[in-house]
Amino acid sequence: MINIDNIINDYHACQVFYNLSMENLSERQQMLLEWLKAQNSVSVSEIEAHFSISPATAYRDVRALIQAGAAVKTFQGIKLAPSSQEGKCAFCNGAINERTVFIFQLQDGSQRKACCPHCGLMGISQLDVVSALSSDFLHGRMVNARQATFLVESSVNLCCAPSVLCFASQDEALNFQKGFGGQCCSLDEAAAWVRNIMSIHD
Numbered sequence: 001m002i003n004i005d006n007i008i009n010d011y012h013a014c015q016v017f018y019n020l021s022m023e024n025l026s027e028r029q030q031m032l033l034e035w036l037k038a039q040n041s042v043s044v045s046e047i048e049a050h051f052s053i054s055p056a057t058a059y060r061d062v063r064a065l066i067q068a069g070a071a072v073k074t075f076q077g078i079k080l081a082p083s084s085q086e087g088k089c090a091f092c093n094g095a096i097n098e099r100t101v102f103i104f105q106l107q108d109g110s111q112r113k114a115c116c117p118h119c120g121l122m123g124i125s126q127l128d129v130v131s132a133l134s135s136d137f138l139h140g141r142m143v144n145a146r147q148a149t150f151l152v153e154s155s156v157n158l159c160c161a162p163s164v165l166c167f168a169s170q171d172e173a174l175n176f177q178k179g180f181g182g183q184c185c186s187l188d189e190a191a192a193w194v195r196n197i198m199s200i201h202d
């Protein structure tokens with residue numbers, strides 16, 4: 001079910017990913033989002049009528065909202081994404097810090113942001129994730145989460161507890177571990193660790 005092998009890798013792709021944020025919505029797309037917040041769901045034909053636009057334009061606006069993570073597809077149109085609050089983590093509702101942000105691309109084409117790898121790894125276990133990018137803790141670059149090294153349980157806690165830090169370089173993660181403790185893990189190991197520690201069951 002979890003398929004993040006299909007990952008976006010190069011720097012350019014990261015930039016594209018980043019640019020698909022709400023700020024890049026056109027004025028009409030912003031208006032559509034406001035309308036959607038009031039209605040919760042709208043069909044493509046309602047959008048055409050409401051804005052007096054062609055079906056092709058309505059589809060383009062719909063796609064922009066889905067790509068921005070504000071809406072998800074329905075049979076005839078779109079509905080408001082479960083967490084479309086800009087700048088908030090889709091899991092804990094905490095503020096998004098660019099230093100620790102974790103971004104998912106989902107099967108339905110939408111995008112979600114988590115405040116840090118802790119919430120990101122929880123999300124990987126819960127959602128149909130196609131690919132994921134995580135911010136390198138030391139340098140702030142977005143890295144393919146599949147190729148990153150995660151340091152769990154170190155003494156450095158920037159966001160959610162227990163702390164999970166992301167490193168693009170395994171060497172840097174190991175060096176950091178020497179000073180601040182914890183355990184270096186792959187994406188799958190770190191996801192299993194967070195799942196286990198956050199589970200309410202034994």
Ligand SMILES: [Zn+2]
Pocket residue numbers: 089090091092093094114115116119160
């Ligand atoms: Zn969070």
Ligand SMILES: [Zn+2]
Pocket residue numbers: 094115116117118119159160
């Ligand atoms: Zn967090």
